[in-house]
Amino acid sequence: xxxxxxxRASMERSSWIRKxxxxxxxxxxxxxxxxxxxxxxxxxxxxxxxxxAEILAELAKDTTPHTHAYMPNAGFVxxxxxxxxxxxxxxxxxxxxxxxxxxxGAGGGLNVVLKTILNPQEEVIIxxxxxxxxxxxxxxxxxxxxxxxxxxxxxxxxxAISEAVSEKTRVVLINSPNNPTGRVYTAEELEGLxxxxxxxxxxxxxxxxxxxxxxxxxxxxxxISVPSVFDAYRESFVVTSxxxxxxxxxxxxxxxxxxxxxxxxxxxxxGMVLCNRVLGYVNAPALMQRTVRHLLEESVDISIxxxxxxxxxxxxxxxxxxxxxxxxxxxxxxxxxxxxxxxxVRALQEENILTVPGSGFGGPGHFRIAxxxxxxxxxxxxxxxxxxxxxxx
Amino acid sequence: xxxxxxxRASMERSSWIRKxxxxxxxxxxxxxxxxxxxxxxxxxxxxxxxxxAEILAELAKDTTPHTHAYMPNAGFVxxxxxxxxxxxxxxxxxxxxxxxxxxxGAGGGLNVVLKTILNPQEEVIIxxxxxxxxxxxxxxxxxxxxxxxxxxxxxxxxxAISEAVSEKTRVVLINSPNNPTGRVYTAEELEGLxxxxxxxxxxxxxxxxxxxxxxxxxxxxxxISVPSVFDAYRESFVVTSxxxxxxxxxxxxxxxxxxxxxxxxxxxxxGMVLCNRVLGYVNAPALMQRTVRHLLEESVDISIxxxxxxxxxxxxxxxxxxxxxxxxxxxxxxxxxxxxxxxxVRALQEENILTVPGSGFGGPGHFRIAxxxxxxxxxxxxxxxxxxxxxxx
Numbered sequence: 001x002x003x004x005x006x007x008r009a010s011m012e013r014s015s016w017i018r019k020x021x022x023x024x025x026x027x028x029x030x031x032x033x034x035x036x037x038x039x040x041x042x043x044x045x046x047x048x049x050x051x052x053a054e055i056l057a058e059l060a061k062d063t064t065p066h067t068h069a070y071m072p073n074a075g076f077v078x079x080x081x082x083x084x085x086x087x088x089x090x091x092x093x094x095x096x097x098x099x100x101x102x103x104x105g106a107g108g109g110l111n112v113v114l115k116t117i118l119n120p121q122e123e124v125i126i127x128x129x130x131x132x133x134x135x136x137x138x139x140x141x142x143x144x145x146x147x148x149x150x151x152x153x154x155x156x157x158x159x160a161i162s163e164a165v166s167e168k169t170r171v172v173l174i175n176s177p178n179n180p181t182g183r184v185y186t187a188e189e190l191e192g193l194x195x196x197x198x199x200x201x202x203x204x205x206x207x208x209x210x211x212x213x214x215x216x217x218x219x220x221x222x223x224i225s226v227p228s229v230f231d232a233y234r235e236s237f238v239v240t241s242x243x244x245x246x247x248x249x250x251x252x253x254x255x256x257x258x259x260x261x262x263x264x265x266x267x268x269x270x271g272m273v274l275c276n277r278v279l280g281y282v283n284a285p286a287l288m289q290r291t292v293r294h295l296l297e298e299s300v301d302i303s304i305x306x307x308x309x310x311x312x313x314x315x316x317x318x319x320x321x322x323x324x325x326x327x328x329x330x331x332x333x334x335x336x337x338x339x340x341x342x343x344x345v346r347a348l349q350e351e352n353i354l355t356v357p358g359s360g361f362g363g364p365g366h367f368r369i370a371x372x373x374x375x376x377x378x379x380x381x382x383x384x385x386x387x388x389x390x391x392x393x
Numbered sequence: 394x395x396x397x398x399x400x401r402a403s404m405e406r407s408s409w410i411r412k413x414x415x416x417x418x419x420x421x422x423x424x425x426x427x428x429x430x431x432x433x434x435x436x437x438x439x440x441x442x443x444x445x446a447e448i449l450a451e452l453a454k455d456t457t458p459h460t461h462a463y464m465p466n467a468g469f470v471x472x473x474x475x476x477x478x479x480x481x482x483x484x485x486x487x488x489x490x491x492x493x494x495x496x497x498g499a500g501g502g503l504n505v506v507l508k509t510i511l512n513p514q515e516e517v518i519i520x521x522x523x524x525x526x527x528x529x530x531x532x533x534x535x536x537x538x539x540x541x542x543x544x545x546x547x548x549x550x551x552x553a554i555s556e557a558v559s560e561k562t563r564v565v566l567i568n569s570p571n572n573p574t575g576r577v578y579t580a581e582e583l584e585g586l587x588x589x590x591x592x593x594x595x596x597x598x599x600x601x602x603x604x605x606x607x608x609x610x611x612x613x614x615x616x617i618s619v620p621s622v623f624d625a626y627r628e629s630f631v632v633t634s635x636x637x638x639x640x641x642x643x644x645x646x647x648x649x650x651x652x653x654x655x656x657x658x659x660x661x662x663x664g665m666v667l668c669n670r671v672l673g674y675v676n677a678p679a680l681m682q683r684t685v686r687h688l689l690e691e692s693v694d695i696s697i698x699x700x701x702x703x704x705x706x707x708x709x710x711x712x713x714x715x716x717x718x719x720x721x722x723x724x725x726x727x728x729x730x731x732x733x734x735x736x737x738v739r740a741l742q743e744e745n746i747l748t749v750p751g752s753g754f755g756g757p758g759h760f761r762i763a764x765x766x767x768x769x770x771x772x773x774x775x776x777x778x779x780x781x782x783x784x785x786x
Contacts, residue, residue: 002600002655002661003509003660003664004508004510004512004664006512007508007509007667007668008664010667011660011664011667014667044462047458053454053456056449056453056680057450057454059449060446060450060452060453061446065440066438067643068445068640068641068643068644069436069437069640069643070434070642070643071643104645104673107673107674107675108673111672116400117395117396118397119398133671136670136671137673140672140673248461249461249462249463250460250461250463250676250679250680251679251680252645252675252678263395264396267396267404268395268396271400271401271404274400274403274404274407275400277526278403278526278529279504279672279673280497280500280504280530280672280674281497281500281645281674282498282500282645283643283645285643285645285646285681286643286644287449287644287680
């Protein structure tokens with residue numbers, strides 16, 4: 001025995017992912033990478049906007065003293081003010097730099113907020129399907145997940161969420177646009193959620209928080225926009241990153257924002273800054289803070305993702321797949337014709353198509369396709385998708 | 394009640410630091426920044442070597458696809474191999490890229506290693522004085538600190554460490570060169586520690602790990618070098634960063650290295666990679682990984698810190714202060730003539746000299762001076778140091 005019991009158990013539980021990953025590598029070696037259709041990873045393939053390289057080149061020349069030094073744990077005030085100004089363009093809530101903490105990606109931001117508010121054994125309601133990394137993040141702070149299945153069309157099941165609330169509930173954690181479903185929660189869904197949480201917060205005399213993970217906010221299709229959780233509910237946080245919309249996931253830059261009207265604001269914000277420090281992040285990477293400050297309105301070309309979504313949806317539909325058309329993000333989450341989604345994913349693998357079983361996202365009977373790949377990969381994969389469906393339908 | 398109980402308690406406990414910090418800001422506003430001598434923060438004032446800007450400028454122009462994308466959670470293999478090659482220049486142990494995990498600074502590395510190996514309620518022995526941020530890092534993983542006082546000259550009290558070991562001991566955590574004392578542990582001390590840990594590991598049938606935090610390794614004086622913990626003890630880890638030796642603390646780049654001979658190596662390394670991910674770091678910032686790869690042999694001009702140490706030591710000695718001459722890092726940890734070190738620090742504050750009470754480092758009856766400031770700040774502060782000593786001696 002060497003690693004802790006928990007870590008050994010986590011490694012065992014996730015060994016199937018490693019096996020899938022290794023199988024993918026083997027298939028690429030055997031058949032050639034161009035003949036394996038890898039839809040397993042949410043690693044954006046689009047390059048960052050060209051402005052990123054321009055700004056980095058400028059910043060590299062910047063000889064202002066202390067640009068790589070420690071700054072306040074919340075981040076550079078210029079960057080936080082720029083984020084506040086940006087948030088003020090699409091929220092009724094009005095932000096100042098004070099309510100923004102720059103973080104090591106959205107993963108860092110989620111951990112900062114969860115550590116700030118969670119007491120051990122408190123519960124976090126998560127509508128499923130969901131990004132299962134959340135289980136680790138909750139466990140880091142001894143939180144307990146209460147997974148609540150959404151409706152078959154992936155809209156929030158407000159009745160089930162309401163029934164899941166207890167005195168131990170501290171947070172409802174949502175992800176919109178959603179990984180793995182591509183669903184964007186509507187203003188009506190957020191209002192409904194707000195009513196429930198307002199009711200129970202008053203009943204139990206403690207705020208139940210709404211924490212929204214929104215790294216895909218800019219990646220939406222058909223002209224829709226993502227409604228504001230801040231405008232729907234007072235006790236709310238948003239966490240996001242520049243990983244997907246600027247294609248900078250390796251640089252670990254994002255932020256957490258607290259509602260300007262949140263209760264006990266000084267305590268909450270002080271806690272977030274402390275947690276950014278004591279979790280070992282200390283602060284978000286300095287150079288990237290200075291870079292994204294100038295890029296808040298920018299994004300990669302979203303129409304490329306939309307084109308791929310449409311290509312995939314048309315192909316899957318004509319092959320007989322049953323799915324909800326994604327409104328955002330770059331994932332599809334079709335139903336499997338077999339109950340055993342892992343078996344179906346293995347069948348796709350036989351066609352050199354790599355996907356992930358829905359069970360890995362709390363959504364059994366589905367599988368996840370990440371379409372952050374070139375169009376031709378999608379096109380070449382479609383006959384394989386069709387053959388597998390014909391076999392199992 | 395809004396922030397968690399633990400976080401509220403932490404904020405209250407650390408409120409004196411904030412008060413000190415605010416007092417410093419007030420004094421700077423009142424007397425002018427140039428008349429306040431701020432030795433309270435370990436934020437390196439030397440600019441990074443000029444090669445940093447050159448490399449950043451080159452990397453900004455690099456259009457290789459996916460340079461800002463996710464890479465394996467352990468980091469780019471080229472960077473990890475460069476770190477391994479560098480470690481092989483001064484350790485007998487021979488590293489490969491496999492034993493290196495790139496981390497979000499040393500803070501990230503410490504949390505990664507601690508989460509990998511600690512079960513809840515297991516104990517971590519920490520020789521004091523020590524960097525109290527460790528208490529938070531242990532608590533993040535439900536570890537329990539067992540603080541063991543070092544000898545008055547800050548060398549390890551091996552007898553006391555041996556007595557502190559129990560079946561619950563999982564780790565001994567050292568920091569060399571030490572913050573706040575400037576002490577470098579000798580090869581003999583490490584050998585003595587190794588004997589103790591080897592004995593008890595065999596007795597209890599479980600490895601007790603040695604975790605060495607070494608961000609100041611290159612900042613040593615008078616030609617000494619920091620002995621290798623890898624060569625002293627098999628079940629060992631080193632965590633470090635480029636924050637101090639390259640003056641890049643805001644960029645959050647460092648690494649954790651496991652002894653190539655460590656027991657259950659695959660499990661330990663797999664655990665470290667998993668923990669880097671699930672703690673929300675995901676990976677060390679990509680651009681900085683690619684930068685430091687070329688800078689492993691470099692550092693800021695250490696002779697500047699040595700000159701400041703000498704200047705401070707001469708001044709304090711002639712003013713009648715009692716202290717151990719630091720062998721490394723950029724801190725002095727003199728004894729206070731009063732038992733109440735906070736009162737003495739307040740007295741220094743009256744002279745516009747900002748330092749930190751030793752109690753904040755588990756070293757009551759001392760105070761910490763961070764001399765990562767310009768020579769003239771040291772020179773101008775010395776009369777004030779003298780006046781306060783004359784008052785209390």
